[in-house]
Amino acid sequence: MNSWNNVQGISFSMRGDVSLIEVDNVYAQAKMTAHGATVLSFCPKDPAGQVGEDLLWVSENASYDGKAAIRGGIPVCWPWFSGYQEEFNAPLEDDVEAPAHGLVRKKAWHIDRIETLENGATLVEFVTQSDEQTRAIWPYEFTLSLQVVIGETLSLTLTTTNRNPLPLIITEALHTYFNLSVTKDITLNGLQGSQEVDTLKANKTRIVDGGLSVSSPIDNVYLTVQSSLLTSVDDQPSLQIDSSNAASCVVWNPGSETVKGFKDIADDHWPQFLCIENGNVWSDRVIIEPETKHRLQIAISKP
Ligand SMILES: O=P(O)(O)OC[C@H]1O[C@@H](O)[C@H](O)[C@@H](O)[C@@H]1O
Numbered sequence: 001m002n003s004w005n006n007v008q009g010i011s012f013s014m015r016g017d018v019s020l021i022e023v024d025n026v027y028a029q030a031k032m033t034a035h036g037a038t039v040l041s042f043c044p045k046d047p048a049g050q051v052g053e054d055l056l057w058v059s060e061n062a063s064y065d066g067k068a069a070i071r072g073g074i075p076v077c078w079p080w081f082s083g084y085q086e087e088f089n090a091p092l093e094d095d096v097e098a099p100a101h102g103l104v105r106k107k108a109w110h111i112d113r114i115e116t117l118e119n120g121a122t123l124v125e126f127v128t129q130s131d132e133q134t135r136a137i138w139p140y141e142f143t144l145s146l147q148v149v150i151g152e153t154l155s156l157t158l159t160t161t162n163r164n165p166l167p168l169i170i171t172e173a174l175h176t177y178f179n180l181s182v183t184k185d186i187t188l189n190g191l192q193g194s195q196e197v198d199t200l201k202a203n204k205t206r207i208v209d210g211g212l213s214v215s216s217p218i219d220n221v222y223l224t225v226q227s228s229l230l231t232s233v234d235d236q237p238s239l240q241i242d243s244s245n246a247a248s249c250v251v252w253n254p255g256s257e258t259v260k261g262f263k264d265i266a267d268d269h270w271p272q273f274l275c276i277e278n279g280n281v282w283s284d285r286v287i288i289e290p291e292t293k294h295r296l297q298i299a300i301s302k303p
Contacts, residue, residue: 004021004111004114007114007115007116007122008025008116009023009024009025009116009122010022010023010114010122011024015064016063016064016065016066017064017065017066018033018035018064018065018066018070019033019034019035020032020033020040021033021034021111021114021124023122023124023150025116025120025121025122025150025151026045026049026120027044027045027120027121027150027151027152028042028043028044028045028051028150028151028154029041029042029043029045029051030042030043030122030148030150030154032073032124032148033070034108034109034110034111034126035066035070035106035107035108035109036069036070036075036076036104036105036106036107036109037076037104037109037126037128037146038069038070038073038074038075038076038105039056039073039074039148039154039156040056040058040070040072040073041054041056041058041073042054042055042056042150042154042300043055044152044301044302052302053179054179055154055178055179055239055300055302056072056073056074056176056177056178056179057072057073057177057178057179057180057272057273058070058071058072058073058177059071059072059264059265059266059269060266060269061263061264061265061266061269062264063264066108067106068106068264069101069105069106071177071262071264071265072177072273073176073177074156074174074175074176074177075101075105075175076102076104076105076146076158076172076174076175077101077102077105077171077172077173077174077175077277077279078102078103078104078144078158078160078170078172078173079102079103079138079140079142079160079168079170079171079172080098080101080102080170080171080172081101081102081171081172081173081250081277081279081281081282082100082101082171082281083098083100084098085171088169088170088171088285089138089169090138090139090140092137096136096137098137098138099137101173101175102172103133103134103137103138104128104144105175107128107134108128109126109127109128109146110126110127110128111124111125111126112125112126112127112145113125117149117151119151120151121149121150121151121152122149122150122151123147123148123149123150124147124148124150125145125146125147125148126145126146126148127143127144127145127146128143128144128145129141129142129143129144129163130142130143130163140163140164140168141163141164142160142161142162142163142164142168143160143161143163144158144159144160144161145157145158145159146158146159147159152301153242153299153300153301154299154300154301155297155298155299155300156174156297156298156299157295157296157297158172158174158295158296158297159293159294159295160172160286160288160293160294160295160296161291161292161293162288162289162290162291162292162293162294163291164290165290166290167287167288167289167290168287168288169285169286169287169288170280170285170286170288170294171279171280171281171282171284171285171286172279172280172281172286172296173248173250173277173278173279173280173281174277174278174279174296174298175250175275175277176241176275176276176277176278176298176300177273177274177275178231178239178273178274178275178276179272179273180231180233180238180239180273180274181233181271181272182214182215182216182253182270182271182273182274183216183271184233184234185213185233185234185235186213186214186231186232186233186274187211187212187213187214187231187232187235188211188212188214188229188230188231188251188276189211189212189229189230189231189232190225190227190228190229190230190241191208191212191222191225191229191249192208192209192210192211192227193207193208193224193226194207194208194222194223194224194225194226194249195207195208195222195223195224196208196212196220196221196222197220197221197222197223197282198219198220199219199220199221200217200218200219200220208222212251214251214253214274216253216254216255216256216270216271217253217254217255217256217257217258218251218252218253218255219250219251219252220250220251220252221248221249221250221281221282222248222249222250222251223247223248223281223282223283223284224247224248224284225246225247225248225249225278228240228241228242228243229241229243229249229276229278230303231274231276237303238302238303239300239301239302239303240300240301240302240303241276241278241298241299241300242298242299242301243278243296243297243298243299244295244296244297245280245286245294245295245296245297246278246279246280246296246297246298247280247284248278248279248280248281248282248284249276249277249278249279250275250276250277250279250281251274251275251276251277252274252275252277253270253273253274253275254270255270256270278296278298279296280296
């Protein structure tokens, strides 16, 4: 198919109209696609090489038409999270509609490199940049890359380069769908001291003073998050999320009613996942000086 086929443990396949990159190395099996630069699966191996369960969730009803964002995995929300924010951006032209969660989760990125690192981990890098379509909505120049490293941890680095003569203001998130059953007893630690905004309760605000006991539906934004996050399920540590340059976290599950509005999630599948989205949203926006870079990083592992 192309020169990347020579890298050990890499194979390609098609799902609908979307090309998948499959990685199988000493640490894990993983799947991703250049459509939206979306990581779809990460199954760590134990020391004996046994493949464990997927840490990520993808909806059985996800669309692979190469047009819609794939429902699940780790979609990239950039250069705005949620709705378009005119306070940070140029006003929209009258006939222009700005897509939710930004411009790149449905975009065809290109594969810039795939290589095996010295420690046996696999690096896949996707790149995209401003073009006619992005300029028609958002009149700024940029280069954006997503480096994915499949190793002991699943590490993602989203690098924004500002190609404008003026500062660029963005919001962003790596919108991870975790394979966590929200009907179990899930606690999320590491949000202590951050500001919680409960968007389902008219943006009610509080400072978090302990572990968050997750119940569905939930759509909470956490600002000024200081530390790594650790989830436990029924008191057993289940996931660790380390991040850098990520001041915000969003915790989302639609629950049994709101899910009915999602054609790519079956009505009874909302208990199968929990989104924990690390990034910089709302007032945690990032200002990038001309010709400089900003890097958002996360590393996901099983503790
Ligand atoms: O349907 P979308 O655009 O993928 O968004 C899914 C969810 O994404 C979350 O990040 C938001 O907090 C939710 O409010 C939203 O419903």
